[in-house]
Amino acid sequence: MQLKNTNISLCVALVAAFVLTGCDDKKSKEKAAIINPDPFPSAYQPLPSGATLIKNVTILDGIGGRIEKGAVLIQDGKIASLGQNLVADSETTVVDGQGKWVTPGIIDVHSHLGVYPAPSTSSHSDGNEMTAPVTAQVWAEHSLWPQDPGFGRALAGGVTAMQILPGSANLVGGRGVTVKNLPNRVVQDMKFPGAPYGLKMACGENPKRVYGDKGGPGTRMGNVAGYRQAWADAQEYQRKWDLYYKEFDAGKEPEQPKRDLKLDTLGKALKGEILVHMHCYRADDMGTMLDVMQEFGYKISTFHHAVESYKIADKLASAGVCSAMWADWWGFKMEAYDGIQENIPMVHAAKACAIVHSDSELGIQRLNQEAAKAWANGRRAGLDISQADAWQWLSANPAKSLGIFEQTGSLESGKNADLVLWSADPFSTYAQAEHVYIDGALVYDRNDPTSWPVSDFELGQPGEGDSK
Amino acid sequence: MKALISLVATSLLCSAVYAQNYAIVGATVHTMGAKGSIENATVLIKDDKIQGVISGEFDRGGYQIIDASGKVVTPGLIGAHTSLGLVEVSSSAGTVDSEVKKVKFSHVGAAVDASYGINPDSSLLNISRIAGVTSAASSVSDTKQLFSGQGAIITLGDKTQAVLKARAFMGVNMSNHGADNIGGSRAVLWVALERAISEAEFAGPKALSPAQEWHGELSKADLKALWPVVNGDIPLIMDVRRAADIRQVIRFKQRHPKLNIVLLEATEAWRVADELVTNDIPVILNPESNLPYAFDQLGATLENAARLDKAGVRVVIGMESHNIRLAKQHAGNAVANGLPWQQGLAALTINPAKIYGIDTLLGSIEEGKQADLVIWSGDPLEVTETAEQVFIQGKLLDMQSRQTKLRDRYLDLNQGRPMSYVRP
Numbered sequence: 001m002q003l004k005n006t007n008i009s010l011c012v013a014l015v016a017a018f019v020l021t022g023c024d025d026k027k028s029k030e031k032a033a034i035i036n037p038d039p040f041p042s043a044y045q046p047l048p049s050g051a052t053l054i055k056n057v058t059i060l061d062g063i064g065g066r067i068e069k070g071a072v073l074i075q076d077g078k079i080a081s082l083g084q085n086l087v088a089d090s091e092t093t094v095v096d097g098q099g100k101w102v103t104p105g106i107i108d109v110h111s112h113l114g115v116y117p118a119p120s121t122s123s124h125s126d127g128n129e130m131t132a133p134v135t136a137q138v139w140a141e142h143s144l145w146p147q148d149p150g151f152g153r154a155l156a157g158g159v160t161a162m163q164i165l166p167g168s169a170n171l172v173g174g175r176g177v178t179v180k181n182l183p184n185r186v187v188q189d190m191k192f193p194g195a196p197y198g199l200k201m202a203c204g205e206n207p208k209r210v211y212g213d214k215g216g217p218g219t220r221m222g223n224v225a226g227y228r229q230a231w232a233d234a235q236e237y238q239r240k241w242d243l244y245y246k247e248f249d250a251g252k253e254p255e256q257p258k259r260d261l262k263l264d265t266l267g268k269a270l271k272g273e274i275l276v277h278m279h280c281y282r283a284d285d286m287g288t289m290l291d292v293m294q295e296f297g298y299k300i301s302t303f304h305h306a307v308e309s310y311k312i313a314d315k316l317a318s319a320g321v322c323s324a325m326w327a328d329w330w331g332f333k334m335e336a337y338d339g340i341q342e343n344i345p346m347v348h349a350a351k352a353c354a355i356v357h358s359d360s361e362l363g364i365q366r367l368n369q370e371a372a373k374a375w376a377n378g379r380r381a382g383l384d385i386s387q388a389d390a391w392q393w394l395s396a397n398p399a400k401s402l403g404i405f406e407q408t409g410s411l412e413s414g415k416n417a418d419l420v421l422w423s424a425d426p427f428s429t430y431a432q433a434e435h436v437y438i439d440g441a442l443v444y445d446r447n448d449p450t451s452w453p454v455s456d457f458e459l460g461q462p463g464e465g466d467s468k
Numbered sequence: 469m470k471a472l473i474s475l476v477a478t479s480l481l482c483s484a485v486y487a488q489n490y491a492i493v494g495a496t497v498h499t500m501g502a503k504g505s506i507e508n509a510t511v512l513i514k515d516d517k518i519q520g521v522i523s524g525e526f527d528r529g530g531y532q533i534i535d536a537s538g539k540v541v542t543p544g545l546i547g548a549h550t551s552l553g554l555v556e557v558s559s560s561a562g563t564v565d566s567e568v569k570k571v572k573f574s575h576v577g578a579a580v581d582a583s584y585g586i587n588p589d590s591s592l593l594n595i596s597r598i599a600g601v602t603s604a605a606s607s608v609s610d611t612k613q614l615f616s617g618q619g620a621i622i623t624l625g626d627k628t629q630a631v632l633k634a635r636a637f638m639g640v641n642m643s644n645h646g647a648d649n650i651g652g653s654r655a656v657l658w659v660a661l662e663r664a665i666s667e668a669e670f671a672g673p674k675a676l677s678p679a680q681e682w683h684g685e686l687s688k689a690d691l692k693a694l695w696p697v698v699n700g701d702i703p704l705i706m707d708v709r710r711a712a713d714i715r716q717v718i719r720f721k722q723r724h725p726k727l728n729i730v731l732l733e734a735t736e737a738w739r740v741a742d743e744l745v746t747n748d749i750p751v752i753l754n755p756e757s758n759l760p761y762a763f764d765q766l767g768a769t770l771e772n773a774a775r776l777d778k779a780g781v782r783v784v785i786g787m788e789s790h791n792i793r794l795a796k797q798h799a800g801n802a803v804a805n806g807l808p809w810q811q812g813l814a815a816l817t818i819n820p821a822k823i824y825g826i827d828t829l830l831g832s833i834e835e836g837k838q839a840d841l842v843i844w845s846g847d848p849l850e851v852t853e854t855a856e857q858v859f860i861q862g863k864l865l866d867m868q869s870r871q872t873k874l875r876d877r878y879l880d881l882n883q884g885r886p887m888s889y890v891r892p
Binding site: 118119120121149150153205209310311313314328329330331332333334336337338339340341342346350361362365366369372373375376377380381382427428429430431432457458461462463466467468 | 560756878
């Protein structure tokens with residue numbers, strides 16, 4: 001009896017002690033504040049697909065390989081195998097591509113589809129948050145209108161994925177987003193699962209022209225001071241959070257730093273979790289940024305437009321920075337005045353990463369032709385690059401630039417079956433994409449007009465369902 | 469290619485005093501004229517003009533022989549709608565002669581005259597001509613008034629006198645942009661156009677002197693500029709895009725039958741093709757413009773050129789300045805989307821020559837015409853093929869531009885000295 005009473009009072013005492021302890025140490029039992037790194041997760045679902053065998057085709061695998069009279073087998077949305085004389089079972093759809101070509105799907109690292117959509121009304125003009133020079137806090141996906149008819153046009157041109165970026169008015173324009181070219185009702189439906197974010201930055205004429213009369217920057221030197229201060233501010237913000245976690249782990253009760261969306265994003269870019277994509281034309285502007293990169297210990301993934309990369313291709317190769325370029329745009333600004341038609345092959349020949357991009361809702365429809373022009377101009381200048389190698393500019397290098405090369409960008413076993421069946425050699429004005437596959441599903445078939453995607457905007461309008 | 473380069477060197481030495489005669493031998497020649505396309509033909513150039521296109525043997529005396537076996541020869545390409553010679557760098561780079569502010573002496577923009585602003589030294593001319601563009605229609609892009617002024621036909625081959633024909637055409641924008649400039653609405657824009665044309669018709673051919681009274685709304689300078697338009701001597705290039713606006717233009721032409729009208733852009737022209745044929749209205753278009761950029765371009769399609777041509781409309785392609793050299797790619801894309809190949813080439817050569825009334829001089833390789841022609845590496849509409857040698861006004865061009873020089877300077881980055889010391 002006495003023992004039982006003792007036990008009960010012990011229990012009571014223990015419980016009381018426990019409760020009292022709980023009240024005193026409640027704060028230290030809280031978790032440290034974590035910033036959700038993925039508040040807008042991808043809801044992408046591939047279209048259903050069965051096994052497909054495409055045979056009797058010339059294949060460019062996207063990493064320098066070429067197979068004549070080849071075949072590619074797609075299973076469960078992935079490339080199962082490439083080669084000659086592949087065999088399919090009775091469940092497999094067989095496509096006989098006599099005389100045709102297969103390549104990886106084209107990836108455009110520089111597009112404003114959805115954020116500057118058609119129709120280009122002022123109410124749709126959502127690509128540049130022109131309210132301050134540094135707006136790292138905005139995310140392009142929040143401006144992206146999935147009903148832009150331009151996505152369907154790009155699909156017909158063999159584009160299976162792209163990076164949608166803010167414009168180049170700002171020093172730091174905000175986060176870009178990598179998407180599969182399969183728009184649906186909300187933007188999350190097309191977000192590329194597992195793709196890192198991009199951060200758009202811009203050097204040269206645009207930011208200083210936009211902000212020159214609005215308190216600056218008004219000069220190139222003002223631009224550079226702007227980036228450097230932004231990075232320095234991000235470093236200070238990082239220190240605050242690092243200290244917060246350190247103190248938290250040490251059992252102290254640190255005050256949570258005030259969350260700053262702009263510095264969140266900049267900090268992640270410094271750490272390499274977000275890839276930096278910088279609009280930059282002139283050789284000297286790029287040269288400056290290579291040093292800013294060193295100063296703050298981050299990496300520029302890719303210079304965009306990079307009209308003068310041919311002048312510093314060796315430096316770009318050493319620094320491991322990609323150049324996303326046009327085949328032949330020039331002259332619309334002073335910083336584009338020295339554009340030449342051999343830019344892309346000269347960068348490639350110097351062993352720097354070369355990419356063909358569009359920055360155009362029209363150009364995106366024919367990136368294969370842009371690569372063809374660059375390839376041919378390179379050959380005429382004595383740069384003997386094979387077509388198989390040149391296709392890297394359209395798929396593998398863009399995929400690497402966007403951090404998605406493990407999943408796509410080449411025809412390799414196990415990777416996403418993102419590919420295009422072309423009516424002819426795609427290095428030609430006359431070649432057209434006949435079939436486009438994303439994750440193994442046939443998402444575009446030129447020969448079946450009733451299957452073509454029609455955006456909401458085009459329903460009930462002149463030309464609905466027409467060949468575009 | 470190297471053979472052609474040494475020929476260039478030789479001819480540059482020779483051409484100082486006498487006009488050089490050339491025989492371009494062994495190519496597939498697309499004359500764009502009565503003789504059509506001929507394989508293994510010879511083009512004879514004499515005294516800066518086309519002497520003829522022949523097959524078989526001929527007396528080679530007096531001609532410098534250019535071996536073009538395996539190549540393709542076409543007339544020089546004509547830039548159908550450009551601001552060549554009027555612009556160097558478009559943005560934030562000083563005076564741009566293709567951009568005009570409103571002026572008092574012109575009430576409707578008709579008196580603006582682009583021919584005064586043409587600069588033959590513009591880098592755009594060299595860059596375009598070595599790519600096969602040998603002449604062009606050039607005009608101011610926007611006057612912020614009703615008409616975009618009088619444009620000029622220019623040659624890309626003459627550094628002292630580029631203008632072949634001044635005051636050669638008139639432009640007017642009757643699409644959204646035009647409405648934005650004039651009263652904010654087509655309800656005002658079209659009334660303004662009708663009034664201007666009617667007034668010019670009323671004023672007649674004789675230019676008004678300062679002493680004469682005039683109570684109309686147009687300035688005397690505008691009236692003088694508009695007479696050739698209302699008399700049908702020069703074409704009126706009208707930017708319209710949607711079917712409804714194109715039909716307005718057709719009715720406008722029916723009200724003023726003397727007018728020589730050409731549509732520009734004409735995004736939805738395919739929907740009105742038969743009426744355009746009946747009313748003899750040709751079209752300058754961008755075959756790659758296939759997006760609903762605005763509510764007046766909803767029916768845009770890559771098949772526009774093919775559908776128009778099939779109905780019998782004369783189609784012209786080539787609407788850029790800095791990259792007018794890409795017109796051949798645009799024509800190739802029209803061909804990829806249904807336009808017959810010969811019509812694709814015609815859209816760049818004889819068709820622009822005809823709409824501007826310069827086809828007695830240019831646009832085809834026929835006896836008596838100016839010797840503007842191009843030796844291509846292969847099919848000119850194929851993006852991988854290029855102009856290997858260009859002739860303008862019978863002269864063999866030095867195939868260099870500042871872009872080829874930049875390329876040559878930077879091809880080898882290991883120079884051991886600053887790049888400014890490297891002479892390409």
